[in-house]
Amino acid sequence: MSRTEDCLIDSDQDTHPDHEANTGSLSQIYIRGYYNMKKMLLSAAAFAVVAVSAVAVAPTTSEAIPAFARQTGAACLSCHFQTFPAINAFGRAFKMGSFTDVGEQALVEDDNLSIPSVLNATVVIRGNYTNTATTGLTSNGAWAVPSETPILIAGRIGSNSGAFVEFANGGAGAAAGVTVGNWQFINSFDMGGFKIGAGMHNSGFGGSAIMEVSNVFGQHSGKLAGGNLSAINAAGFNAATIGAGMWVGNEMGNLQLSLVAPQAAQGTNVGLKFARLVRGVLTTELGGFDTLIGFGSVTGTAGRPATVPVGGVAGVGPVPMDLLFVDVQAQGEIGDMSLGIYGDFANAKGKTSTDAAAAIPNNFYGGAAAGGKFDAWSLRAELKPLHNMGFGIGVANNKLTSGVAGTIATKVATTQVAAFYEIYQNFEINLIYNSAKTSGGGTVAAPAVGTTTNTTTIEFEALM
Template structure:
């Protein structure tokens, strides 16, 4: 049997082992996985196709059901306050994944959870000889660049053992989702043209916060979005794969005052009383950030290893403009570094650290994890995260131990 921990829907369509597309473990991409994605998820192995004029689809709908129970222990300690410990069993990512070919030059990936689509991506790919290109659309929680994510440092493919929590770019992307969530747009939507080959790709497009259905929120959408430029390069270095990349986002979203959050009233669960909730004077919403990344993936003897580093920066907000990626009045910037090693065919270890700063506020995270695969598409991961946020007057330390069981059907 072939060890794997990936989306069985794609394995069914391609007839290829899951680790053909993934390095070490799901969801980290290999060279084959990047090619499959730049091919718009259209590659088919021995699976039958239904074909006619202007029709070429798999004979079956390729889907995956995710089961993901988790056991979480979190302790929060703040200077001058009693520490708070919470323990819970939760069930995250209980979704149905549907993905693959919808035509010779188009494919899609969709997550169906409670309510509307959790994540959806539409890919197109056309062969221009020495390179491929297309126009992609996405609305997801994967990141602002999810129209075509190929790197493993942050975003959709940095999630193994949640190691992306130590990525500086992932940190800033998370800030953006939190800011957008204040007015109901906790995801990103983007429309981007792209071109690439086995040496890398570049995408150029428009991006905005999204509620999962629109640029903005349903009933309050916009055509006015920020510009995104994203590039990745991959090179062979002594039998290893070196990756470099960058992202640049700039521009306004919507009109001035369009996404102000009005004052309201809400039930306070602590007192049972209805209390006022302050509004948020967003002013002109904008998206301004940039970042760099570097990676090295390869083998040493029978072991696979991965090294990942990145830097990210987001412009400060002002009295009249709110940067989605950084609502602080100070510039936000920092770096992240992590490594993973796979000494056995079904065992992976990871270790990472990042350091972020906005003015006098420092935010540092240490993360360590181990993942064991019992058999195909059934893994268990144990992670420990230590996060410390400090200011001149106080420090908040949050430690989280998570047992994560993931089974994919």
């Protein structure tokens, strides 16, 4: 089957009897409309083939996994931008539809039942070689083959519900146990021109993982290791958390209200003591670029006091969780090339737990104690001049003022360049060079010596 057929954008399919039952499928409607628009704009057939290969190739998933491709019948790059795991408008629509959209895959259906006829799963094979050189230290080169081999199970649970579950494996060897890593459970319903949803998660995708569509940070920021630069990630927003909440959205954006807590609080006396998260995203078009402008806020504390009440159970908190951030992304084309631009800013005020027994001196986000603060920003650009090759460059800065008297703020300035080559849509090789210069730190009486750490990584990732 050709890539065009894989992407379900062949115009002949509009009248094919095998597709009549699925003409209302969300992914197909978006993809056909997009392809028809491109046909009108492109004048040469050869150029059209390149455009379909380089632009209309982006999968229907939050992780670009073949499990979703099997369910929808769409190629891995029909809902992603440039390469996985970054998503485009099609991917956002599929995710807000709770991973329920299907293509030609048969369904098992009955009263109150609608699931794929087979369990859609993906095995991920990752490996890398990393060389690290730090000022004053001997360079270190380490192989990790495989670095991990997670199993991902994802897709439709019912007509309005879907899930993503990752069974994580730490790498090679019998000692590398298998655990449940990241998981998301999403439900959504149509109401007027909106999707209304609710869900929960336990993941390292970020506190807003119930419905996050940004490629700047979190779950979808892995393209060319962009997440390494993200200010929001640097503040610890991608630390393991649990959360539950509600959201409303459409093609113009979404708004989410959630309750979040550190993953470590699971199974302890958390009660209903969660921090509160508000996340808003505006999606528009500026200068021909698909543009996303977002903001986020986490306030409050999580967990009941660690001091054991009489006849009670000790909690793990209260854990201070305060963070403010904004993020911007623009994705589009310049000539024959696709270009993505991503930037963010994060600020976390210093906080200390009000319960001394909790022994939590710092804010969960940013790591500053009361009286201190964490600030960070990043900017990166990623260019894909060929349908199977891309390049990226970015810079980031963060500053941590601890809040402890007599200490000096620590600053980290990072520069990163990267490249990827796709052997297949589901198999790529990445080369990443990251240079992080640390200055400041220590105390006024004994300032720390600045260091520079240069890290070079070559990695492969294949999804079965």
